[in-house]
Each structure stands twice: as C-alpha cells, then as structure tokens.
Amino acid sequence: MCIRDRKSIGVWTVALVLVAGASTGFVPHSMPYATPYSTPVVENPSDDDHGTFDGLLTSAASLPPSSTLKVLWTHGMCTHHPAWIDDRVARLVASVGGTSQTLSTRSVGNHGATLRTDRITLQSTAIEVTFLSWSPLTAWYKSSLTYDHSKDRGGAFPYARAALNRELKRGLINDCMTDVVVYGGINGETIRRAAEEAVCEVMGGRVEAMTCNVAVGASPAALAFITESLGSKLIFDAIGAVWA
Numbered sequence: 001m002c003i004r005d006r007k008s009i010g011v012w013t014v015a016l017v018l019v020a021g022a023s024t025g026f027v028p029h030s031m032p033y034a035t036p037y038s039t040p041v042v043e044n045p046s047d048d049d050h051g052t053f054d055g056l057l058t059s060a061a062s063l064p065p066s067s068t069l070k071v072l073w074t075h076g077m078c079t080h081h082p083a084w085i086d087d088r089v090a091r092l093v094a095s096v097g098g099t100s101q102t103l104s105t106r107s108v109g110n111h112g113a114t115l116r117t118d119r120i121t122l123q124s125t126a127i128e129v130t131f132l133s134w135s136p137l138t139a140w141y142k143s144s145l146t147y148d149h150s151k152d153r154g155g156a157f158p159y160a161r162a163a164l165n166r167e168l169k170r171g172l173i174n175d176c177m178t179d180v181v182v183y184g185g186i187n188g189e190t191i192r193r194a195a196e197e198a199v200c201e202v203m204g205g206r207v208e209a210m211t212c213n214v215a216v217g218a219s220p221a222a223l224a225f226i227t228e229s230l231g232s233k234l235i236f237d238a239i240g241a242v243w244a
Contacts, residue, residue, distance in 0.1 A: 070220035076229020112136030195238035
C-alpha cells in the first residue's frame with residue numbers, strides 16, 4: 001500500500017506545470033502581468049477514496065483468533081516530525097476500528113532513526129504497526145542549505161525571491177529532494193541500515209554481525225508493508241538486502 005501526501009504533491013505539480021509553461025512562452029491571456037502565477041488548485045480525494053485499509057482488514061480477518069498482523073510503515077521524502085505517526089495511527093484506527101496503544105519507542109542504528117510500535121486491538125485479532133522514522137538521518141544535510149534562505153524569512157541570503165521560487169527552493173529542493181540525493185549516495189548508508197534493521201525486526205528477527213537471524217517460530221503470522229513516497233524504495237532495497 002502507498003500513502004501519499006496529496007496536498008503537497010498537488011501544489012508542487014501545479015507549480016512545476018506553471019514553471020514549465022512559462023519557460024515555453026505560454027502565458028494565458030486572462031492572466032494579468034502583475035500576477036505571473038495563477039492560484040494553485042489542489043485536488044481532493046475522489047468520492048470512492050475513503051482512506052480505507054481493506055487489505056489490512058482482509059489479512060487480519062483471515063488469521064486464527066488471537067493472532068497478530070505485523071505491519072512496517074515508513075514515511076517518504078521531506079522532513080517528518082514524530083507527529084506524523086500520531087496522525088497515521090489515528091487514521092488507521094478510524095478506518096479499521098478497535099483501540100490503539102503505544103508499546104515501545106526505541107532507536108534504530110546510531111544516528112537518530114527510531115522505531116515506534118503501536119498495537120491496535122480488534123475483536124478477535126490485533127494489528128501491530130511499527131513506524132520507521134528516518135528524517136533525523138538527513139537533518140544535518142538540510143541544515144547546511146539554510147545559507148540561501150532569504151532575509152525576509154530569517155536567512156542570510158541577501159535577495160528576496162519570488163514567492164513560488166522561494167517555496168519550491170526551500171520545500172521541494174532543500175527539504176525534500178535532499179532526502180533523495182542523500183539516500184542515493186554513499187551518505188545514505190545509515191538510512192539503508194536502519195531500514196534493513198526495521199525489516200528484520202518485523203520479520204521476528206535480530207540483526208547480528210550484519211545478518212538478520214530469525215529464530216524458528218519467531219516469524220509473524222502475517223506481515224504487511226505500508227510505504228509513502230521514497231519509503232517504497234527504502235523498503236524494497238531493505239527487503240532485498242535482508243533476503244540476500
């Protein structure tokens with residue numbers, strides 16, 4: 001399953017289309033010259049998209065009584081603060097029902113990534129969701145880019161950027177695309193290791209000497225992955241590494 005931040009994607013998509021249109025010389029006749037960019041339109045979810053988690057409910061319902069469905073959930077690019085977990089838990093509980101309880105929060109790796117596990121108790125089964133938060137692993141690289149923040153936003157950059165240019169630079173480029181660049185290079189090793197350890201743990205194993213050891217009988221009755229944006233790449237890579 002893939003959860004996307006529709007609002008952010010919608011705004012940036014419209015913004016990029018406007019930039020592309022301007023670069024090709026296309027300017028709508030109705031657009032006044034004093035306002036070079038029209039107001040972005042953010043699309044709402046379609047009528048048949050209610051944010052349900054039918055796959056999780058089907059998997060949970062197919063398990064024997066008192067069984068637990070394990071889930072690994074990770075965010076994508078752009079800085080995600082701990083509150084994103086509270087939001088996802090609230091959405092999941094609202095969709096599947098039951099009650100939730102935070103079981104544990106611990107560090108994964110040595111550079112600030114964390115794993116938080118919440119248990120959602122249903123009538124006959126339970127869903128145990130482990131959230132991987134890896135934003136701290138790229139925070140330093142993003143902080144090194146604050147030198148070009150405009151003075152009107154508390155930065156040292158001596159010039160004022162146009163509003164759309166400024167938001168794209170600070171949001172899409174400095175905050176979000178930095179995650180992609182870091183992960184794709186040698187500095188992404190800490191992210192990859194955290195993701196591999198998270199995958200190993202939800203499989204019921206432990207990382208020992210760079211190997212995921214799963215004891216006999218420790219594997220979960222069922223396992224699911226929920227990934228957002230770049231998180232899909234992280235988890236696919238981690239599964240491949242653990243499998244190897």
